[in-house]
Amino acid sequence: MKHVLSIGVAFFFLVITSSLHAEMTNQVCMATPGWPSDRSDLEADPSLVRGTLNNGMRYVIKENSEPKSRVAMYLLINAGSLNELESQRGVAHFLEHMLFNGSTHFKPGELVKFFQDIGMNFGGDTNAFTSFDQTAYNIILPDGTSENLEKGFLVLSDYARRALLLESEIDRERGVILSEKRSRDSVGYRARVKASEFKYDGTLLATRQPIGLESVIKDADRELLKSFYDTWYRTDNMVVVVVGDVSSEQVKPLLEDAFSPLESPEDAPVCLDFGAVIHAEDKAYYHYDPDLGSTNVSIDSIWNLTRRNDSKAMQREEVIRVANIMMMQRRLNKLQESEGELFSGIGYYSGDMVRKLGYSTLSASVVNGKWQEGLEYLENYLRQVLEYGFQEQEFELVKKELISMLERAVLTADTKPSQKIARSIMRAFVSDRVIMSPQQELDLYSAMLDDLTMTEINAGIRKDWSQGNRLVSVEGSTEIAGNKAEAKILDQYLLAKTKAVTPYKEDIVGEFPYLTIPDVDDSIVKEQHRIESIDAERIIYANNVSLILKPTEFNANTIQLVLDFGSGKLSEPKPGMGMLANDIVNDSGTANLTSTALDELLAGTTVQLNFEVREDSFRLSGSSLTKDSELLFQLLYTLLNDPGFRERSYTIARNQLKEMYDSIANEAEGAKASGVERFFAGGDERVGLPPWEDVEAISLKEIEAWLVPQFAAGGVEVAVVGDFDPERIKELARTYLGGLEKREPISGTSSTLTFPRGQQHVELVNSQIDKSIVVVAWPTDDFWDINRTRRLNVLAGIFRERLRQVVREKLGATYSPVVFSAPSRVYTDYGRLQAEVVVAPGKENEIIKEITTIARELSTKPVPKEELDRVIEPYLTSLRDAVNSNPYWLRSVLANSTRHPEQLEWPASILTDFQGITTGDVESLAKQYLLPDAAATAVIKQAESKNNAQADTGKPAD
Structure with a gap:
């Protein structure tokens, strides 16, 4: 169900923008001095505080209180891969990496710890990107105190003009960049590059992919990186943007103090020839x-x-x-x-x-x-x-x-x-x-x-x-x-x-809503009570439908809801039916209206709705402006009573899935989604992508036979959050939820899985892409002991940080190692703590050894308090954001809380419990779960690689 085109107002900024910085079309130059509004009959947003320092650096400050206390600051350089000479292809991106590896005020290795110490998450709260025409660095401060603002500006000012670019760090980082290149490589990426070379032939756009050339990356030295840095990282080619819960009067003098001393070379860079496309014929x-x-x-x-x-x-x-x-x-x-x-x-x-x-x-x-x-x-x-x-x-x-x-x-x-x-x-x-x-x-x-x-x-x-x-x-x-x-x-x-065309004809689409509005009164309410601890209210209707609602002010004039019904994938008669059902229901509209007809009837409204097959329920997720709340409830009511299962939608869903299967058949990521996921579930056919032959055999009638009873009678619980009048929402819910036919009582569902303790698994793929994936996991437990779940998250965070320091920072063997805790909400007693690393072929055993060494040390040696704090503080910063957001309350607390009422108690302890986690807590879990003989290992690699012989068992080398 599309129901609202996925185009935001920001789309206006992404359509054609023909105002170029250079005097000629084919020039790549510095940013034009001043502001766009200086050269326009349009007026800029009056809430922006803008200025230019004596060194030419520009800044923009905007006061904004969402999320509370947080401050987003960015350093934007008006240069990217298009600014590279032929000998520099890949240097703009390489340089972006290097600015995290040593500057005047931060020695190599210090910056990440610095961020963590003030409660920031590296990769989440601080990051960077390089594109064709820009490079940007962001810092999301945990609060807007003058102390933290000064620290943030110090980091950004070091990025701007004080990079050390040490040869030792360049040598180490080149391995990380080559690994990033490898991890992002795919047949799809290669096809896009080839198409760009054809379409944009004659311009730099055809030859300046930001990741660059492997030959340049391998040979890059300080002189090459510094030549680009000094040329384009100029104060008059930069802008600092600060948006957050601060006052401009507080920010402005701190910003000026931090950036005014910076100097740039006197001579401006020479503009580069962008070229021009010459497609004079078909x-x-x-x-x-x-x-x-x-x-x-x-x-x-x-x-x-x-x-x-x-x-x-x-x-x-x-x-x-x-x-x-x-x-x-x-x-x-x-x-x-x-x-x-x-x-x-x-x-x-x-x-x-x-x-x-x-x-x-x-x-x-x-x-x-x-x-x-x-x-x-x-x-x-x-x-x-x-x-x-x-x-x-x-x-x-x-x-x-x-x-x-x-x-x-x-x-x-x-x-x-x-x-x-x-x-x-x-x-x-x-x-x-x-x-x-x-x-x-x-x-x-x-x-x-x-x-x-x-x-x-x-x-x-x-x-x-x-x-x-x-x-x-x-x-x-x-x-x-x-x-x-x-x-x-x-x-x-x-x-x-040569085929003649005729004028387009419009079809008559019908009307909405078309179902009879239920006639119910207050007698339909069976039970109603407040939940004071979270400022929410629960209502149970005579038809067994459960509603919980919580007014919030996090998103102005907006309502969000989820409606869970039935038992989801756990009731799936055949593996793969849920994947098909997702697309079929979303594309079918209703039984009476096609998806496009429904879109047209809802044109001009803000209603959005999406269907999803979850592990233990079917879910309709919706949102709208508060003024469209009734329409949102009408759409929910219609879809539950009159869902569509169209043959054409079934055909499209099958075709799209077939393309997806074919595209990942020879990709490492495809092998992970199918064979490796199933391996870690003990071979259970309910987990991972089922074979295409099984999916292909599923008929639309089978899907209807599965879903229609669930839509008609499956137990329903609804959670609503947002900026609304509770009495109005209760009135709508009484009509459209209380007016549903009687539903089955809501009950919890669960099942079991078996973890492959101590086993090894190898997946061979006939891939063109020169990379392997190593996965090592340990069995843990299910989700419902929330204290344990929180502490396992912290243990995974410590594990991830150690793995990053070894395989990325020390060995330069990977771009972004992943470690996570995945306790199951559905499978009793099942969960896993898992580490994943993308590596070059032949490095599998080495990385497995590093991963298992970290696990052994965590399970046998004390965890330093400062290491725990560096993981806990960013968690707390993220949690403070989360508890002030609708998604947290809707999806983590209220949704499915009839089945799991313990969720309603979690907000009261979420911050204090994380603050109270000790090294002893983490050490105890590591000793309990990170056992050498419990680990299971999977390796995904090319079927024909000269390096395969040493890793065929998936076991670490001796």
């Missing part, structure tokens, strides 16, 4: 790889952009483009509904790449290699729009959606998280765009939408496709015989163009 592209698992057909138009400043006129063009995207996608959704045997996915995209290239793309994933039929549909649908245009009623639906999104942004602005605001500010800066407040956006765009004509709308999409070229691509697992595949693709495209 071209075909073909890429065949059987491991991709699916076949994608696309038609593209790509063109060079010219420099423009942000303006009302440009924003009007963007509104037109967004409307066209939404209208085209709406048509394509209907096409997929009617042609489920052909398409497993279809979409329309239009925008810009790094503000230098414009593009429009019509793309579809076709089933069974039917690329010719898919290409004909795409060409005909595109030509139909270009010849006849969109219709007024289509635009009216899209207008409702856009106005609704803009209004929602205004109503929820006061509780928008600081990180999201900070990222939108950075996105605007890099795009040379004026950042406006939600109210400014509503005022501007709603007036434009009311004023737009269909002539302007249709002229917009025609302009995008008037660039004089079509790039026609076929990519994937379909082999086109012979050595002239591109010529065959172009011939098929030209053949499709």
Whole structure:
């Protein structure tokens, strides 16, 4: 169930942005001095405090109280992989890594401990990224005290101009970067790179993937890294963004003190030649790889952009483009509904790449290699729009959606998280765009939408496709015989163009709500009581439906709920039915309305709903603005009473799953999801991906036979949180929940699994990708002793930190080692503490040995108090955020609390219990669970690797 298009207001910042920083289209230069609003007839958000230091560094400060106490600060450098010379390919990303490995005020190895000591989680509260046109570093402070602000600014100022770039650290970090390259490598990634080389040929975009070249990474030294650092890490090419629960008066002098002393070289960097695409005629592209698992057909138009400043006129063009995207996608959704045997996915995209290239793309994933039929549909649908245009009623639906999104942004602005605001500010800066407040956006765009004509709308999409070229691509697992595949693709495209097209016809969709509204009164309430400890209320209706609601102020004007019913995957007659059911129900709409028809009837509302098969229940998760609460309850009522199970949705779900199975068949991650997961469950067929042959054999009738009784009579419990009037929600719940037919009593469900103590397992994959995955796990226990569960989380945190220090920081053998505790909520007495590492082939035994050594030391030696504190403090910071959020109360406390009433007691102890965890607690659990003979080991590796011989048993080397 889509019900609301997944496009937010921020989408306006992601569509076409043609204001370039350079004087010419083909230049990659520094950020333009000043602010975008200096060069525009648009006004910037008045709540932003902006300034420029004497050294040219700019800053933006915004006061925001969500989440409470927290402060998000970012350092943005207006440079990325596009700024690299040929000899520097990969240096921008390498440099991002190096700034964590030594600076003037932080010696190598000190920074992570520094973050942990003040309650920050490395990777969560502090991180960085490198893209084509920017590099950014973020710090999310636990609070806005002057002391912590000073510490945060000290770190960012060291990033900016005080990196040490020690040769010893460069040598160690290159192994981490090569491991990151390996972990992210896939046939899909390689296919995207090849397609970029074709589409963006003639520009740096075709040759500047941020991860870079392995040869450059292997040979990079201090001189090479410093040349990029000194060239582009300039104060006049940076902006510091601070958003959080602080006052600008407090932040501004601290920021100025930290960054004003920084100096940059006097000479500005020379602009680089970005190049230009030259697609003067129709071209075909073909890429065949059987491991991709699916076949994608696309038609593209790509063109060079010219420099423009942000303006009302440009924003009007963007509104037109967004409307066209939404209208085209709406048509394509209907096409997929009617042609489920052909398409497993279809979409329309239009925008810009790094503000230098414009593009429009019509793309579809076709089933069974039917690329010719898919290409004909795409060409005909595109030509139909270009010849006849969109219709007024289509635009009216899209207008409702856009106005609704803009209004929602205004109503929820006061509780928008600081990180999201900070990222939108950075996105605007890099795009040379004026950042406006939600109210400014509503005022501007709603007036434009009311004023737009269909002539302007249709002229917009025609302009995008008037660039004089079509790039026609076929990519994937379909082999086109012979050595002239591109010529065959172009011939098929030209053949499709000979087919006549007619004007688009709209279908009449029906009405909603269409079921009779139940007539109930207060007598339906069987039981009602308050839960004072958590400020919640429980109501039990005569039909056995249970409701629990808790008003909150975490998300302004918003309501969120989950409705759990039945027994979920535990009642699954055949493995794999739940995977199919997820997609079938979500795509089917209701029995009376298709998914697209329901979308149209709900246009302009904020209602969203999603179906999910969970381990022990079926779940409908929904949200809306509070003003749409009744519509949300009506949709829940309709789906429970009149669910849809459409043949076309079943076909699409099967096709999509088949593509997923095919794409991961020769991937290490696929082997982990299937064989390795099942191995750690003792071979139980309910766990892990079942064989495709079993899934393929499942019929729609079998799924209906399983689900229909659950929808009709399965025990129902509903949890609601949000910014609402409790009496109004109780009134709606009485009608739409109390008005349901009598349900089965709610009861807990459980089962058992067996952990493979002491066993080893090897999964061989016929992969092109040169990597292995090592997994070592120990059996623990189930979820329901919450004190034990919390302490196992801390033990996993200590284990993870030690593993990071050894395999990443010391050996440079992996990018991001993973350790987690996974106590089961469903399987009695079952849980596991698990370590996972992606490594180069031949390194499996070495890493297994390191993992088991850490486990042995944890189970036999004392844990230093300072080590425990460095893990506990970030946990506490995260927990303080969590208890002030709707997701925590909804999903961790209230949902399924009829089955598990102990959940309602957990909030009272969550902070004090974590604060009270001792080294003795952790040591006791390590001694109990991290036993050498209890560990199970799995290794996933290439079937034909020169390094396989030494690791075939999965056992550590002697």
